[in-house]
Amino acid sequence: MTQGFDDKGNSIPLTVIKAGPCTVIQKKAKDKDGYEALQLGLVEEKAVKKPKKAAQGHFKKSESPVTKVLREFHYGGQGEVKEGDQFFVDIFKAGEKVHVTGTSKGKGFAGVVKRHHFRGGGASHGSMFHRAPGSIGASSYPSRVVRGLRMGGHMGYDRVTVRNLTVFETDKENNLLVVKGAIPGPNGGYVLIHKA
Amino acid sequence: MSLIQLVEDKHMKKDVEPFGVGDTVKVHVIIKEGDKERIQVYQGDVIAKRGTGLSTTFTVRKISFGIGVERIFPVHSKAIKKVEVLRKGKVRRSKLYYLRRLKGKAARLREEK
Numbered sequence: 001m002t003q004g005f006d007d008k009g010n011s012i013p014l015t016v017i018k019a020g021p022c023t024v025i026q027k028k029a030k031d032k033d034g035y036e037a038l039q040l041g042l043v044e045e046k047a048v049k050k051p052k053k054a055a056q057g058h059f060k061k062s063e064s065p066v067t068k069v070l071r072e073f074h075y076g077g078q079g080e081v082k083e084g085d086q087f088f089v090d091i092f093k094a095g096e097k098v099h100v101t102g103t104s105k106g107k108g109f110a111g112v113v114k115r116h117h118f119r120g121g122g123a124s125h126g127s128m129f130h131r132a133p134g135s136i137g138a139s140s141y142p143s144r145v146v147r148g149l150r151m152g153g154h155m156g157y158d159r160v161t162v163r164n165l166t167v168f169e170t171d172k173e174n175n176l177l178v179v180k181g182a183i184p185g186p187n188g189g190y191v192l193i194h195k196a
Numbered sequence: 197m198s199l200i201q202l203v204e205d206k207h208m209k210k211d212v213e214p215f216g217v218g219d220t221v222k223v224h225v226i227i228k229e230g231d232k233e234r235i236q237v238y239q240g241d242v243i244a245k246r247g248t249g250l251s252t253t254f255t256v257r258k259i260s261f262g263i264g265v266e267r268i269f270p271v272h273s274k275a276i277k278k279v280e281v282l283r284k285g286k287v288r289r290s291k292l293y294y295l296r297r298l299k300g301k302a303a304r305l306r307e308e309k
Contacts, residue, residue, distance in 0.1 A: 006274075008275060016202075
């Protein structure tokens with residue numbers, strides 16, 4: 001993340017995303033696949049070293065190099081799109097809203113205080129109750145643990161969508177999309193960007 | 197070059213007059229009221245500078261009607277028109293927070309010659 005300034009000179013938090021170019025690898029059709037979608041491959045600076053034979057065959061039809069990341073998107077946009085066409089960052093404009101989906105940072109096995117924002121107990125003065133979850137069910141009734149009770153467990157590494165982020169600016173030359181606010185995942189992670 | 201650096205370079209001011217901690221400065225702040233724009237000047241001593249690149253900020257302290265006032269400015273903000281250095285100060289620390297508990301004659305800064 002970095003920061004920028006609005007017209008009034010206030011600093012605002014920004015995230016820089018490398019958005020594309022993305023090649024249309026395959027078009028899913030209603031009569032053939034049962035639904036309409038575009039399969040996009042993210043073209044990266046580093047090419048895939050030794051693509052598998054199966055991948056080579058899949059990418060042959062669009063006559064494009066093999067990419068590491070392939071994702072399908074619903075396409076309701078105007079204009080005919082052919083296999084082999086490319087999308088660049090210029091489909092987004094400053095001021096528009098976008099949804100960004102990514103995989104959040106993994107936190108490992110986390111306790112209830114971190115995972116569910118339980119309050120926990122006092123640290124000192126002989127409190128004897130620190131970060132434990134407390135009672136999870138009474139003995140005679142219901143004499144079981146209710147399903148879905150919030151407990152410790154694996155946290156993070158989830159698919160997370162941050163909705164309605166404002167596009168601050170785009171850089172066509174380097175295919176950079178700059179959005180206001182934070183997006184899920186670590187630095188260098190892969191994300192999906194949808195128009196809101 | 198990292199992608200973040202590319203974006204930051206675009207927003208950085210290239211013509212910032214160099215100033216340091218201990219200097220007495222005049223900060224020209226652009227204030228927007230509706231469509232009208234005016235410039236307010238804030239004068240005081242720079243007591244701290246922090247951050248790097250685009251996120252650099254500096255703190256200016258002055259005594260206003262007997263009360264100490266501190267304002268923090270981002271160096272590269274569009275609201276800062278310019279920073280004028282009136283006097284170079286000779287100081288031996290990077291943060292002059294000790295000035296907060298001094299007043300009057302004791303709170304003066306030596307001039308660099």
